[in-house]
Amino acid sequence: MSRKNIIEVRNVTMRFGGVTAVSELSMDIPEGSIVGLIGPNGAGKTTAFNVITGFYRPTEGDVVFAGRRITGMAPHRICALGMARTFQNIRLFYNETALENVMIGRHVRRSGHWWGAVLGLPGTRREERDIREKSLELLRRVGLSAHADEVASALPYGAQRRLEIARALATEPKFLLLDEPAAGMNPQESLELMKFIRQIRDEFHLTILLIEHDMKVVMGVCEHIWVLEYGKLIAEGDAESIRSNPRVIEAYLGEDVNNVAD
Ligand SMILES: Nc1ncnc2c1ncn2[C@@H]1O[C@H](COP(=O)(O)OP(=O)(O)OP(=O)(O)O)[C@@H](O)[C@H]1O
Ligand SMILES: [Mg+2]
Incomplete structure:
Protein backbone atom coordinates (compact mmCIF):
# COMPACT_ATOMS: atom_id res chain seq x y z
CA MET A 1 0.00 0.00 0.00
CA MET A 83 -9.48 10.31 16.32
CA ALA A 84 -12.86 9.01 17.47
CA ARG A 85 -14.27 5.66 18.46
CA THR A 86 -17.37 3.73 19.38
CA PHE A 87 -17.55 1.05 22.04
CA GLN A 88 -18.25 -2.66 21.97
CA ASN A 89 -21.11 -2.05 24.41
CA ILE A 90 -22.91 1.04 23.17
CA ARG A 91 -22.18 4.05 25.34
CA LEU A 92 -24.79 6.74 25.03
CA PHE A 93 -26.36 9.21 27.41
CA TYR A 94 -29.60 7.27 27.52
CA ASN A 95 -31.69 9.94 29.23
CA GLU A 96 -30.63 12.60 26.74
CA THR A 97 -32.15 13.02 23.30
CA ALA A 98 -30.40 11.91 20.13
CA LEU A 99 -29.64 15.55 19.36
CA GLU A 100 -28.14 16.16 22.80
CA ASN A 101 -25.95 13.08 22.43
CA VAL A 102 -24.48 14.48 19.22
CA MET A 103 -24.11 17.96 20.72
CA ILE A 104 -22.02 16.46 23.51
CA GLY A 105 -19.65 15.11 20.84
CA ARG A 106 -19.40 18.52 19.20
CA HIS A 107 -18.25 20.20 22.38
CA VAL A 108 -14.79 18.76 21.79
CA ARG A 109 -14.50 21.23 18.92
CA ARG A 110 -15.84 24.32 20.66
CA SER A 111 -13.51 27.25 21.05
CA GLY A 112 -15.06 29.07 24.00
CA HIS A 113 -14.21 28.43 27.63
CA TRP A 114 -16.56 26.81 30.12
CA TRP A 115 -17.04 30.06 32.01
CA GLY A 116 -18.54 31.54 28.85
CA ALA A 117 -21.36 29.01 29.13
CA VAL A 118 -21.76 29.63 32.84
CA LEU A 119 -21.99 33.40 32.35
CA GLY A 120 -24.12 33.09 29.22
CA LEU A 121 -21.79 35.31 27.19
CA PRO A 122 -23.12 36.22 23.72
CA GLY A 123 -20.28 34.48 21.91
CA THR A 124 -20.98 31.34 23.87
CA ARG A 125 -24.68 31.47 23.11
CA ARG A 126 -23.91 31.89 19.44
CA GLU A 127 -21.58 28.93 19.65
CA GLU A 128 -24.27 26.82 21.35
CA ARG A 129 -26.67 27.68 18.56
CA ASP A 130 -24.04 26.78 16.02
CA ILE A 131 -23.36 23.45 17.74
CA ARG A 132 -27.08 22.72 17.75
CA GLU A 133 -27.44 23.45 14.04
CA LYS A 134 -24.39 21.43 13.08
CA SER A 135 -25.57 18.53 15.24
CA LEU A 136 -28.98 18.55 13.57
CA GLU A 137 -27.26 18.56 10.19
CA LEU A 138 -25.14 15.59 11.25
CA LEU A 139 -28.23 13.68 12.40
CA ARG A 140 -29.75 14.38 9.01
CA ARG A 141 -26.67 13.09 7.21
CA VAL A 142 -26.72 9.81 9.11
CA GLY A 143 -30.46 9.42 8.59
CA LEU A 144 -31.54 10.05 12.16
CA SER A 145 -33.27 13.42 11.98
CA ALA A 146 -36.67 11.84 12.63
CA HIS A 147 -35.29 10.71 16.00
CA ALA A 148 -33.62 14.01 17.00
CA ASP A 149 -35.88 14.71 19.96
CA GLU A 150 -36.29 11.16 21.19
CA VAL A 151 -34.33 10.03 24.23
CA ALA A 152 -31.54 7.66 23.24
CA SER A 153 -32.98 4.77 25.27
CA ALA A 154 -36.17 4.85 23.17
CA LEU A 155 -34.35 4.37 19.85
CA PRO A 156 -34.31 1.01 18.09
CA TYR A 157 -31.03 -0.84 18.55
CA GLY A 158 -29.69 -0.19 15.05
CA ALA A 159 -30.43 3.52 15.45
CA GLN A 160 -28.57 3.59 18.77
CA ARG A 161 -25.48 2.17 17.05
CA ARG A 162 -25.82 4.79 14.33
CA LEU A 163 -26.24 7.52 16.93
CA GLU A 164 -23.05 6.46 18.65
CA ILE A 165 -21.28 6.74 15.31
CA ALA A 166 -22.89 10.17 14.76
CA ARG A 167 -21.61 11.34 18.12
CA ALA A 168 -18.12 10.14 17.19
CA LEU A 169 -18.43 12.00 13.87
CA ALA A 170 -19.40 15.15 15.74
CA THR A 171 -15.83 15.40 17.03
CA GLU A 172 -14.75 15.77 13.37
CA PRO A 173 -12.40 12.81 13.26
N1 LIG B 1 -8.08 -4.06 31.83
C1 LIG B 1 -7.76 -5.34 31.75
N2 LIG B 1 -7.17 -5.98 32.80
C2 LIG B 1 -6.82 -7.27 32.72
N3 LIG B 1 -6.98 -8.04 31.63
C3 LIG B 1 -7.56 -7.46 30.56
C4 LIG B 1 -7.96 -6.10 30.56
N4 LIG B 1 -8.48 -5.81 29.33
C5 LIG B 1 -8.42 -6.93 28.63
N5 LIG B 1 -7.87 -7.93 29.35
C6 LIG B 1 -7.61 -9.29 28.90
O1 LIG B 1 -6.94 -9.19 27.65
C7 LIG B 1 -7.39 -10.21 26.76
C8 LIG B 1 -7.91 -9.56 25.48
O2 LIG B 1 -9.14 -8.90 25.76
P1 LIG B 1 -9.88 -8.01 24.69
O3 LIG B 1 -11.08 -7.44 25.35
O4 LIG B 1 -8.92 -7.07 24.10
O5 LIG B 1 -10.30 -9.09 23.60
P2 LIG B 1 -11.22 -8.95 22.31
O6 LIG B 1 -10.45 -9.49 21.18
O7 LIG B 1 -11.76 -7.59 22.21
O8 LIG B 1 -12.40 -9.98 22.66
P3 LIG B 1 -13.98 -9.94 22.32
O9 LIG B 1 -14.12 -10.43 20.91
O10 LIG B 1 -14.57 -10.89 23.30
O11 LIG B 1 -14.44 -8.54 22.52
C9 LIG B 1 -8.43 -11.02 27.51
O12 LIG B 1 -7.78 -12.14 28.06
C10 LIG B 1 -8.88 -10.07 28.58
O13 LIG B 1 -9.34 -10.77 29.70
MG1 LIG C 1 -13.62 -6.74 22.24
Whole structure:
Protein backbone atom coordinates (compact mmCIF):
# COMPACT_ATOMS: atom_id res chain seq x y z
CA MET A 1 0.00 0.00 0.00
CA SER A 2 1.69 3.15 -1.21
CA ARG A 3 -0.69 5.77 0.21
CA LYS A 4 0.31 7.80 3.23
CA ASN A 5 -0.42 6.07 6.54
CA ILE A 6 -2.74 7.89 8.90
CA ILE A 7 -1.86 5.55 11.72
CA GLU A 8 1.10 3.34 12.49
CA VAL A 9 1.02 0.87 15.34
CA ARG A 10 4.63 -0.03 16.00
CA ASN A 11 5.42 -3.20 17.84
CA VAL A 12 2.82 -2.66 20.56
CA THR A 13 2.66 -5.00 23.53
CA MET A 14 0.06 -4.60 26.27
CA ARG A 15 0.35 -6.62 29.44
CA PHE A 16 -2.00 -6.76 32.40
CA GLY A 17 -0.07 -8.42 35.19
CA GLY A 18 0.65 -11.89 33.82
CA VAL A 19 -1.72 -11.55 30.85
CA THR A 20 -0.29 -10.41 27.55
CA ALA A 21 -3.41 -9.08 25.83
CA VAL A 22 -1.56 -7.74 22.78
CA SER A 23 1.85 -8.92 21.71
CA GLU A 24 4.19 -7.07 19.34
CA LEU A 25 1.40 -5.78 17.14
CA SER A 26 2.28 -3.64 14.13
CA MET A 27 -0.27 -2.16 11.73
CA ASP A 28 0.07 0.51 9.03
CA ILE A 29 -3.25 1.98 8.00
CA PRO A 30 -3.38 4.01 4.78
CA GLU A 31 -5.34 7.23 4.73
CA GLY A 32 -8.86 6.86 3.32
CA SER A 33 -9.04 3.11 3.72
CA ILE A 34 -11.59 0.93 5.51
CA VAL A 35 -9.73 -1.85 7.29
CA GLY A 36 -10.57 -4.53 9.82
CA LEU A 37 -9.23 -6.19 12.92
CA ILE A 38 -10.64 -9.64 13.61
CA GLY A 39 -9.96 -12.62 15.83
CA PRO A 40 -11.68 -14.94 18.28
CA ASN A 41 -13.04 -13.72 21.63
CA GLY A 42 -10.31 -12.49 23.95
CA ALA A 43 -7.81 -12.14 21.09
CA GLY A 44 -6.90 -8.59 22.14
CA LYS A 45 -8.87 -6.55 19.60
CA THR A 46 -10.51 -4.14 22.03
CA THR A 47 -7.25 -3.83 23.93
CA ALA A 48 -5.56 -2.77 20.69
CA PHE A 49 -8.27 -0.09 20.26
CA ASN A 50 -7.74 1.04 23.84
CA VAL A 51 -4.02 1.46 23.20
CA ILE A 52 -4.51 3.30 19.89
CA THR A 53 -7.09 5.69 21.37
CA GLY A 54 -5.04 6.40 24.49
CA PHE A 55 -7.21 4.57 27.03
CA TYR A 56 -4.18 2.40 27.81
CA ARG A 57 -0.52 3.24 27.61
CA PRO A 58 1.18 0.28 25.95
CA THR A 59 3.72 -1.70 27.92
CA GLU A 60 5.96 -1.53 24.87
CA GLY A 61 5.81 0.02 21.44
CA ASP A 62 4.44 3.19 19.91
CA VAL A 63 1.43 4.61 18.17
CA VAL A 64 1.99 7.26 15.50
CA PHE A 65 -1.03 9.26 14.32
CA ALA A 66 -0.76 11.54 11.30
CA GLY A 67 3.01 11.53 11.66
CA ARG A 68 2.95 12.34 15.36
CA ARG A 69 3.85 10.01 18.21
CA ILE A 70 0.81 9.83 20.50
CA THR A 71 1.90 7.01 22.82
CA GLY A 72 0.71 7.75 26.35
CA MET A 73 -1.25 10.86 25.34
CA ALA A 74 -4.63 11.30 27.09
CA PRO A 75 -7.71 10.10 25.15
CA HIS A 76 -9.29 13.59 24.96
CA ARG A 77 -6.10 15.04 23.47
CA ILE A 78 -5.93 12.24 20.92
CA CYS A 79 -9.60 12.86 20.15
CA ALA A 80 -8.88 16.55 19.60
CA LEU A 81 -6.18 15.53 17.10
CA GLY A 82 -8.87 13.82 15.03
CA MET A 83 -9.48 10.31 16.32
CA ALA A 84 -12.86 9.01 17.47
CA ARG A 85 -14.27 5.66 18.46
CA THR A 86 -17.37 3.73 19.38
CA PHE A 87 -17.55 1.05 22.04
CA GLN A 88 -18.25 -2.66 21.97
CA ASN A 89 -21.11 -2.05 24.41
CA ILE A 90 -22.91 1.04 23.17
CA ARG A 91 -22.18 4.05 25.34
CA LEU A 92 -24.79 6.74 25.03
CA PHE A 93 -26.36 9.21 27.41
CA TYR A 94 -29.60 7.27 27.52
CA ASN A 95 -31.69 9.94 29.23
CA GLU A 96 -30.63 12.60 26.74
CA THR A 97 -32.15 13.02 23.30
CA ALA A 98 -30.40 11.91 20.13
CA LEU A 99 -29.64 15.55 19.36
CA GLU A 100 -28.14 16.16 22.80
CA ASN A 101 -25.95 13.08 22.43
CA VAL A 102 -24.48 14.48 19.22
CA MET A 103 -24.11 17.96 20.72
CA ILE A 104 -22.02 16.46 23.51
CA GLY A 105 -19.65 15.11 20.84
CA ARG A 106 -19.40 18.52 19.20
CA HIS A 107 -18.25 20.20 22.38
CA VAL A 108 -14.79 18.76 21.79
CA ARG A 109 -14.50 21.23 18.92
CA ARG A 110 -15.84 24.32 20.66
CA SER A 111 -13.51 27.25 21.05
CA GLY A 112 -15.06 29.07 24.00
CA HIS A 113 -14.21 28.43 27.63
CA TRP A 114 -16.56 26.81 30.12
CA TRP A 115 -17.04 30.06 32.01
CA GLY A 116 -18.54 31.54 28.85
CA ALA A 117 -21.36 29.01 29.13
CA VAL A 118 -21.76 29.63 32.84
CA LEU A 119 -21.99 33.40 32.35
CA GLY A 120 -24.12 33.09 29.22
CA LEU A 121 -21.79 35.31 27.19
CA PRO A 122 -23.12 36.22 23.72
CA GLY A 123 -20.28 34.48 21.91
CA THR A 124 -20.98 31.34 23.87
CA ARG A 125 -24.68 31.47 23.11
CA ARG A 126 -23.91 31.89 19.44
CA GLU A 127 -21.58 28.93 19.65
CA GLU A 128 -24.27 26.82 21.35
CA ARG A 129 -26.67 27.68 18.56
CA ASP A 130 -24.04 26.78 16.02
CA ILE A 131 -23.36 23.45 17.74
CA ARG A 132 -27.08 22.72 17.75
CA GLU A 133 -27.44 23.45 14.04
CA LYS A 134 -24.39 21.43 13.08
CA SER A 135 -25.57 18.53 15.24
CA LEU A 136 -28.98 18.55 13.57
CA GLU A 137 -27.26 18.56 10.19
CA LEU A 138 -25.14 15.59 11.25
CA LEU A 139 -28.23 13.68 12.40
CA ARG A 140 -29.75 14.38 9.01
CA ARG A 141 -26.67 13.09 7.21
CA VAL A 142 -26.72 9.81 9.11
CA GLY A 143 -30.46 9.42 8.59
CA LEU A 144 -31.54 10.05 12.16
CA SER A 145 -33.27 13.42 11.98
CA ALA A 146 -36.67 11.84 12.63
CA HIS A 147 -35.29 10.71 16.00
CA ALA A 148 -33.62 14.01 17.00
CA ASP A 149 -35.88 14.71 19.96
CA GLU A 150 -36.29 11.16 21.19
CA VAL A 151 -34.33 10.03 24.23
CA ALA A 152 -31.54 7.66 23.24
CA SER A 153 -32.98 4.77 25.27
CA ALA A 154 -36.17 4.85 23.17
CA LEU A 155 -34.35 4.37 19.85
CA PRO A 156 -34.31 1.01 18.09
CA TYR A 157 -31.03 -0.84 18.55
CA GLY A 158 -29.69 -0.19 15.05
CA ALA A 159 -30.43 3.52 15.45
CA GLN A 160 -28.57 3.59 18.77
CA ARG A 161 -25.48 2.17 17.05
CA ARG A 162 -25.82 4.79 14.33
CA LEU A 163 -26.24 7.52 16.93
CA GLU A 164 -23.05 6.46 18.65
CA ILE A 165 -21.28 6.74 15.31
CA ALA A 166 -22.89 10.17 14.76
CA ARG A 167 -21.61 11.34 18.12
CA ALA A 168 -18.12 10.14 17.19
CA LEU A 169 -18.43 12.00 13.87
CA ALA A 170 -19.40 15.15 15.74
CA THR A 171 -15.83 15.40 17.03
CA GLU A 172 -14.75 15.77 13.37
CA PRO A 173 -12.40 12.81 13.26
CA LYS A 174 -10.02 11.91 10.46
CA PHE A 175 -9.73 8.40 11.85
CA LEU A 176 -12.70 6.45 13.19
CA LEU A 177 -12.53 3.20 15.15
CA LEU A 178 -15.66 1.05 15.41
CA ASP A 179 -15.72 -1.78 17.95
CA GLU A 180 -18.18 -4.40 16.66
CA PRO A 181 -20.63 -2.02 14.98
CA ALA A 182 -22.79 -4.90 13.67
CA ALA A 183 -23.12 -6.64 17.03
CA GLY A 184 -26.77 -7.48 17.70
CA MET A 185 -27.90 -6.51 14.21
CA ASN A 186 -30.01 -8.68 11.95
CA PRO A 187 -28.72 -9.48 8.41
CA GLN A 188 -30.70 -6.62 6.87
CA GLU A 189 -29.34 -4.12 9.41
CA SER A 190 -25.79 -5.41 8.84
CA LEU A 191 -26.19 -4.91 5.12
CA GLU A 192 -27.34 -1.34 5.69
CA LEU A 193 -24.46 -0.81 8.09
CA MET A 194 -21.97 -1.79 5.39
CA LYS A 195 -23.42 0.80 3.06
CA PHE A 196 -23.43 3.32 5.88
CA ILE A 197 -19.75 2.71 6.70
CA ARG A 198 -18.75 3.27 3.07
CA GLN A 199 -20.97 6.32 2.84
CA ILE A 200 -19.50 8.05 5.90
CA ARG A 201 -15.96 7.21 4.79
CA ASP A 202 -16.62 9.00 1.50
CA GLU A 203 -18.70 11.88 2.85
CA PHE A 204 -16.53 12.68 5.85
CA HIS A 205 -13.18 11.77 4.23
CA LEU A 206 -12.41 9.25 6.94
CA THR A 207 -10.13 6.34 7.50
CA ILE A 208 -12.03 3.58 9.33
CA LEU A 209 -10.74 0.67 11.40
CA LEU A 210 -13.38 -1.78 12.53
CA ILE A 211 -13.46 -4.76 14.82
CA GLU A 212 -16.18 -7.13 13.77
CA HIS A 213 -17.31 -10.70 14.29
CA ASP A 214 -19.75 -10.55 11.40
CA MET A 215 -17.50 -11.87 8.64
CA LYS A 216 -19.85 -10.76 5.92
CA VAL A 217 -19.43 -7.18 7.08
CA VAL A 218 -15.66 -7.48 7.48
CA MET A 219 -15.06 -9.17 4.15
CA GLY A 220 -17.57 -6.91 2.45
CA VAL A 221 -16.14 -3.53 3.41
CA CYS A 222 -12.51 -4.00 4.41
CA GLU A 223 -9.70 -3.68 1.90
CA HIS A 224 -7.17 -5.01 4.41
CA ILE A 225 -7.65 -7.22 7.46
CA TRP A 226 -5.45 -8.07 10.42
CA VAL A 227 -6.13 -11.26 12.39
CA LEU A 228 -5.27 -11.57 16.05
CA GLU A 229 -5.18 -14.72 18.14
CA TYR A 230 -4.10 -14.71 21.77
CA GLY A 231 -2.78 -11.19 21.27
CA LYS A 232 -0.58 -12.15 18.32
CA LEU A 233 -0.97 -11.25 14.69
CA ILE A 234 -1.46 -14.52 12.81
CA ALA A 235 -2.34 -13.12 9.39
CA GLU A 236 -2.94 -9.95 7.42
CA GLY A 237 -4.09 -9.29 3.90
CA ASP A 238 -7.12 -8.69 1.73
CA ALA A 239 -10.43 -10.49 2.29
CA GLU A 240 -9.62 -13.19 -0.24
CA SER A 241 -6.30 -14.16 1.29
CA ILE A 242 -7.68 -14.04 4.85
CA ARG A 243 -10.66 -16.19 3.94
CA SER A 244 -8.47 -18.93 2.52
CA ASN A 245 -5.71 -18.71 5.12
CA PRO A 246 -5.45 -22.10 6.91
CA ARG A 247 -4.10 -20.47 10.04
CA VAL A 248 -7.15 -18.19 10.21
CA ILE A 249 -9.59 -21.01 9.53
CA GLU A 250 -7.93 -22.97 12.31
CA ALA A 251 -8.21 -20.04 14.73
CA TYR A 252 -11.91 -19.87 14.05
CA LEU A 253 -12.26 -23.67 14.09
CA GLY A 254 -13.94 -23.50 10.72
CA GLU A 255 -16.83 -21.33 11.92
CA ASP A 256 -17.77 -17.96 10.39
CA VAL A 257 -14.82 -17.55 8.01
CA ASN A 258 -15.93 -20.55 6.04
CA ASN A 259 -19.45 -19.31 5.66
CA VAL A 260 -18.69 -15.93 4.24
CA ALA A 261 -18.09 -16.68 0.59
CA ASP A 262 -21.72 -16.07 -0.40
N1 LIG B 1 -8.08 -4.06 31.83
C1 LIG B 1 -7.76 -5.34 31.75
N2 LIG B 1 -7.17 -5.98 32.80
C2 LIG B 1 -6.82 -7.27 32.72
N3 LIG B 1 -6.98 -8.04 31.63
C3 LIG B 1 -7.56 -7.46 30.56
C4 LIG B 1 -7.96 -6.10 30.56
N4 LIG B 1 -8.48 -5.81 29.33
C5 LIG B 1 -8.42 -6.93 28.63
N5 LIG B 1 -7.87 -7.93 29.35
C6 LIG B 1 -7.61 -9.29 28.90
O1 LIG B 1 -6.94 -9.19 27.65
C7 LIG B 1 -7.39 -10.21 26.76
C8 LIG B 1 -7.91 -9.56 25.48
O2 LIG B 1 -9.14 -8.90 25.76
P1 LIG B 1 -9.88 -8.01 24.69
O3 LIG B 1 -11.08 -7.44 25.35
O4 LIG B 1 -8.92 -7.07 24.10
O5 LIG B 1 -10.30 -9.09 23.60
P2 LIG B 1 -11.22 -8.95 22.31
O6 LIG B 1 -10.45 -9.49 21.18
O7 LIG B 1 -11.76 -7.59 22.21
O8 LIG B 1 -12.40 -9.98 22.66
P3 LIG B 1 -13.98 -9.94 22.32
O9 LIG B 1 -14.12 -10.43 20.91
O10 LIG B 1 -14.57 -10.89 23.30
O11 LIG B 1 -14.44 -8.54 22.52
C9 LIG B 1 -8.43 -11.02 27.51
O12 LIG B 1 -7.78 -12.14 28.06
C10 LIG B 1 -8.88 -10.07 28.58
O13 LIG B 1 -9.34 -10.77 29.70
MG1 LIG C 1 -13.62 -6.74 22.24
